Amino acid sequence: MEHFAPVRRTKDGQPVRYLVVDDSVFARKNLARIIEAFGGQMAGEAADGLTAISEYSRVNPDIVLMDITMPQMEGIEAAEKIMQQHPEARVVMVSSVGYQENIVAALQRGARHFVQKPVKAEVLYEVIKYVLGEDGTVANAAGAGAGS
């Protein structure tokens, strides 16, 4: 895994907290590994959209990484419901089913971005910085903050 300058929360300099939603344990573990490389922290995980909604309220993450194809409730519907309850939520869809129709549907329901699987860490890194905007800060090598 390549090294990335840690991305921190601007308000308190703490690691960015992620909720990872994917029905695949393997995919969640893979994303956790990437999040760690970004200097982030796993706030929670869920294996379906329904659980994701309750987990969001429980852990209040900075970013949600959400798969689409899942049992019980799919990711686009879950993203919509999270956005209805928490308009400030930042949901990034992470799915292999990256056709235009799906991407548009996800964005229309409030997702901030779409990342195609297999996830390229450098792509997700740029998306995370973009989605955080001024609420995220990239720490330099010496540990001092630098604007994203």
Add this chain to the structure above:
Amino acid sequence: MRMELIQPFINAADAVLGQGLKTPTSIGNLSMEQEAYLRKGIAALVWVTGDIEGRIIFDMDSETAVRIANRFLETEPPESNELVREAVCEMANQVTGNAIATLNDEGFHFRIHPPTTLTAEQGSKGTEDTEALVLCFETCMGSVFMNIALRYNVAKIQRRDGQTTANVIDGCANPAPATAVQSVAATAGNKSK
């Protein structure tokens, strides 16, 4: 099966395996199977429904599956058997998802179902329109078999578009070669690295 259905899966498998393993892959044996599917090792099944229906199976021996799972996660063995099975399922999901995305952008509409681990030793015998194409991808971690059985859901396409089947199918994709097997074999040769 027609070439336009198969090529996106070949491209997607090549891309997913290549990125995950960080080495090029090549296509080895290729065959059409009409007999019942026989599981080789750890296998993941993905169903697709919609304009195109059928299933895709990813299959590999357990040693290959462990090596691939560890390479994808950049970990050392031993990983749990459950995680290895999950890795095969996720790989099948990514390949199918990427292929479906390509076909969807060409005008086909369908749904991909969550992958499941295939535990049965044997599948049902193929029928004339669901005969399976079996591709063997040679990787640095071992052989990965992709078994594809897909067919057009003609009735669904006609209902949706109100067109004749021939118009719909021919209008949605590139002209198909005379026989799927010959064209796929030619493609496999071109894809080999």
